[in-house]
Amino acid sequence: MSDLTVKHAILDNNPVTIEIRNGIFTSIQPEKENRIKITNEIPVLDAGWKAVLPAFYNTHTHAGMSLLRGYADDKELYDWLNNYIWPLEAKLKAEDIYVGTRLAASEMIRSGTVFFNDMYWHPRETIRAAESLGMRACVGQAILDAFDSEQGERQFKDAEELLQDRHTFSSKITLNISPHAMYTVRKEGLQRAADFAADYDIPVHIHLSESQKEVADCLKEHGCRPVEWLEQCGVFKARVIAVHGIHVTDRELDIMASHDVVIAHNPSSNHKLVSGVFPYHRYKKSGIKITLGTDGSSSNNNLSMMESMKMTALNAKMASGDPKECPAEEAWYLATEAGAKTFRINGGKIEAGAVADFILVNTDHPALVPGYSLISDMVYSADSSVIDTVVCGGDILMRDRKIPDEKEIIEEARDAARRLMRNEV
Numbered sequence: 001m002s003d004l005t006v007k008h009a010i011l012d013n014n015p016v017t018i019e020i021r022n023g024i025f026t027s028i029q030p031e032k033e034n035r036i037k038i039t040n041e042i043p044v045l046d047a048g049w050k051a052v053l054p055a056f057y058n059t060h061t062h063a064g065m066s067l068l069r070g071y072a073d074d075k076e077l078y079d080w081l082n083n084y085i086w087p088l089e090a091k092l093k094a095e096d097i098y099v100g101t102r103l104a105a106s107e108m109i110r111s112g113t114v115f116f117n118d119m120y121w122h123p124r125e126t127i128r129a130a131e132s133l134g135m136r137a138c139v140g141q142a143i144l145d146a147f148d149s150e151q152g153e154r155q156f157k158d159a160e161e162l163l164q165d166r167h168t169f170s171s172k173i174t175l176n177i178s179p180h181a182m183y184t185v186r187k188e189g190l191q192r193a194a195d196f197a198a199d200y201d202i203p204v205h206i207h208l209s210e211s212q213k214e215v216a217d218c219l220k221e222h223g224c225r226p227v228e229w230l231e232q233c234g235v236f237k238a239r240v241i242a243v244h245g246i247h248v249t250d251r252e253l254d255i256m257a258s259h260d261v262v263i264a265h266n267p268s269s270n271h272k273l274v275s276g277v278f279p280y281h282r283y284k285k286s287g288i289k290i291t292l293g294t295d296g297s298s299s300n301n302n303l304s305m306m307e308s309m310k311m312t313a314l315n316a317k318m319a320s321g322d323p324k325e326c327p328a329e330e331a332w333y334l335a336t337e338a339g340a341k342t343f344r345i346n347g348g349k350i351e352a353g354a355v356a357d358f359i360l361v362n363t364d365h366p367a368l369v370p371g372y373s374l375i376s377d378m379v380y381s382a383d384s385s386v387i388d389t390v391v392c393g394g395d396i397l398m399r400d401r402k403i404p405d406e407k408e409i410i411e412e413a414r415d416a417a418r419r420l421m422r423n424e425v
């Protein structure tokens with residue numbers, strides 16, 4: 001977390017100077033009346049009259065999967081998982097996760113994201129990769145026992161050890177526990193994950209009601225629907241970030257609302273896998289908090305929160321039949337402040353006291369002209385090429401569209417993918 005002074009920035013159409021101390025916005029002043037002292041001791045970022053906006057918070061990723069981008073597309077979810085993704089993932093080594101996550105982090109920074117909530121193997125490598133590029137992340141041990149109690153035991157032991165080491169990580173890193181889904185984790189594993197999360201006050205991060213098959217199998221096996229099953233397993237005693245939540249009844253929405261479950265909506269992944277249409281308007285009516293994610297790069301296939309925002313707004317309109325559903329300002333809020341709040345980060349806004357996470361946007365880009373509403377243009381018109389600079393906690397992660405080490409990150413990712421494909425044959 002750094003000190004920084006930002007001059008010649010545009011906030012809400014007004015020129016401002018911004019003071020950041022120890023990673024927090026301490027003062028934002030109109031440039032004319034500026035009383036912020038520019039000294040030699042504090043680095044100065046000249047924004048060149050670019051617009052300052054909050055950065056994005058991605059509430060669901062599998063960052064290490066970036067190495068699998070484009071490997072298996074256009075499949076049905078279970079065929080994709082069982083016959084392509086899981087067999088290849090079994091060959092991934094810890095170092096591959098580091099390399100894949102650095103690739104993902106570089107892509108996320110380029111598209112204005114400063115935080116990701118991750119579920120994957122080798123979480124220490126994910127943490128190391130996020131730290132190496134200065135990103136915030138919530139990372140946890142994945143629990144996928146495949147109904148094997150010994151495997152589950154090993155995963156919980158790793159989770160415990162990771163928690164014990166939490167003070168050794170950067171202050172931008174927090175932890176979660178990530179039971180993969182109700183169809184890959186035993187009842188005991190789900191219960192234990194919830195106890196573990198409640199004991200350590202960390203979130204449970206779990207896929208939920210993604211496909212019709214998941215619901216049908218749950219009804220057959222347990223005589224109830226997935227949300228009801230999680231309630232029976234006591235999962236909601238913890239803070240829960242549920243991912244997808246497409247096939248839900250009103251009763252399930254009521255259960256989630258009563259337990260303050262937060263939903264991570266991943267529209268690109270849902271469309272690509274034809275998981276179903278997310279019932280945005282029903283979630284909103286039920287009062288459940290909605291946040292946005294991208295999912296991993298092999299089911300999306302990118303990590304752009306700008307694309308997620310647009311897809312969310314369009315999907316919400318189509319699902320409800322109402323073009324007024326999820327207006328631009330609302331989609332923007334979901335991708336920024338709603339995500340930050342969920343992870344107890346005072347971010348997603350440009351104001352004194354908030355964490356200094358922001359992007360500088362080039363308003364001379366054709367996609368932002370004529371510029372009646374910057375937020376509307378950011379949601380519906382622009383892509384991430386309008387983003388010039390990304391700052392996280394006062395640390396500059398990208399400047400003039402350049403990320404230090406990116407060339408090396410790309411080379412390492414290509415090498416790792418080549419190794420992976422050779423091993424496969």
Ligand SMILES: [Zn+2]
Nearest residue numbers: 207243295296
């Ligand atoms: Zn996922």
